[in-house]
């Protein structure tokens with residue numbers, strides 16, 4: 060890990076960090092009834108490996124839409140999203156699903172844990188898509204839970220956990236398959252100040268120690284301070300505020 | 303955690319709902335097995351290949367008797383291979399609740415007329431040796447724990463004895479077995495000669511009915527004409543019917559019952575189908591976000607569809623297996639109570655297989671719609687719904 064850290068910091072200083080995400084002339088429209096609603100228009104964006112990007116902007120400006128496109132949950136209307144050189148619109152539905160499983164971890168405002176599974180079960184779930192056997196899966200899920208600081212209560216159902224604990228479980232689930240990219244949609248939007256700070260510190264740690272690239276939508280200016288890059292979005296147009 | 307674990311976790315998640323649905327499936331499948339068994343008992347049973355029989359009765363009323371002289375005359379006819387007379391005997395063993403059919407028969411010919419009944423040679427020998435000997439269907443003997451050689455007291459109620467009493471004492475010569483595929487009802491068989499010499503004079507030399515085994519090459523209809531023709535002008539005219547026609551008459555009545563049973567089953571399963579389909583779509587709607595999350599994690603559309611289908615399928619198949627198991631568990635009890643009424647009654651492996659196939663079909667019918675909806679569930683819209 061320390062060796063890896065060194066490499067990252069060398070690349071950092073030389074500004075040689077590899078490009079992870081590249082969006083070119085991105086346009087996204089929704090059809091509602093007969094009307095076409097353009098949410099993103101001609102958007103260009105580059106995110107490098109190891110970046111921690113905060114994305115702010117008024118409600119309805121298209122932040123979630125952009126995250127969905129970066130995470131391969133939705134397909135662009137026109138333009139290209141390229142991640143690690145892979146143009147997502149070229150992938151078939153099932154290849155895209157495989158790609159998501161390997162490359163992206165998702166963190167939502169309302170955690171979106173499966174209520175019938177324990178914390179451990181929720182974290183183990185993505186590993187069903189790997190070749191690991193059940194013992195390895197369990198071990199790895201436990202490791203992920205340790206990284207996010209949840210060692211007890213792993214047998215509990217989400218409904219028996221606090222919001223902060225649930226979000227830790229969700230982060231462990233996003234982390235467990237060791238993806239390159241973490242996509243977070245208002246991860247602290249439902250938490251109090253102190254808990255929000257803990258979660259943000261955790262994300263920052265994942266970014267710095269584990270080299271995860273993070274794209275985080277937030278309405279909280281304080282949350283944005285944890286990020287290395289701050290983007291502002293309004294009416295589908297991006298402004299870079301700070302790098 | 304495994305895919306199977308995920309299916310089971312989903313089923314466990316709403317235990318009350320799952321258990322209620324499961325129980326209604328179990329009840330439906332128990333009902334299925336029972337009604338199938340009863341309807342098989344009613345309509346099943348075929349004549350043994352190569353044996354043709356004719357039943358003959360008093361022409362105007364089944365309750366009228368025929369003179370034994372008729373039987374002796376018929377025995378002489380060249381078309382007749384064997385004939386046995388029979389009568390209702392009535393009475394009971396120890397307690398009026400102990401009901402089973404008893405009949406005086408011609409002990410020399412009865413098992414020739416009914417060659418499909420399974421009886422040991424030594425049993426027949428003992429039947430021939432002693433006038434008080436009886437041969438009893440195995441199930442009846444087992445019911446009362448009778449052993450060969452036991453003295454069986456029977457309290458009569460139709461035929462007064464010479465000595466004015468109603469008490470009969472028989473000795474068990476042995477038992478016979480009715481094969482599964484036979485519709486012959488289980489009997490307690492006593493000897494007509496002993497019966498006839500014991501009863502009061504004014505009821506002597508009468509028989510209730512008779513069964514003729516026809517010589518193989520002869521058309522039973524021809525014999526029927528001969529017999530009924532011969533006694534047409536006598537004081538006791540007869541009415542004969544081939545066993546096939548008799549069975550057909552009987553079956554057409556029972557066929558109606560089988561139809562009713564089938565209709566009940568149809569109604570039950572239709573209700574179950576609506577109920578479980580409703581439960582399936584309810585639980586699908588509750589889990590739209592969960593399913594979208596599972597897709598988000600990288601599980602393919604078909605995995606998620608299969609997950610939903612497996613749930614419905616698991617519930618149906620487990621319900622059927624449990625229902626079938628309970629039916630087999632109830633079998634001895636039901637046999638005890640139903641065999642005296644419907645002849646043979648048992649669960650059939652074939653019906654169990656059918657029940658399982660039905661369960662799979664129901665699983666597909668109720669699961670396929672939510673499964674398809676899960677396959678085509680758009681992630682982004684579904685996640686937005688959860689916000």
Ligand SMILES: Nc1ncnc2c1ncn2[C@@H]1O[C@H](COP(=O)(O)OP(=O)(O)OP(=O)(O)O)[C@@H](O)[C@H]1O
Nearest residue numbers: 089090091098117118119120121122123124125683
């Ligand atoms: N499936 C859809 N069909 C039609 N319109 C949609 C759909 N999804 C989003 N929109 C519209 O697109 C616009 C952008 O939505 P988006 O969710 O990306 O905004 P946002 O920036 O994430 O807002 P918020 O801060 O409230 O989460 C909104 O006007 C929204 O109503």
Ligand SMILES: [Mg+2]
Nearest residue numbers: 122123124244
């Ligand atoms: Mg949003």
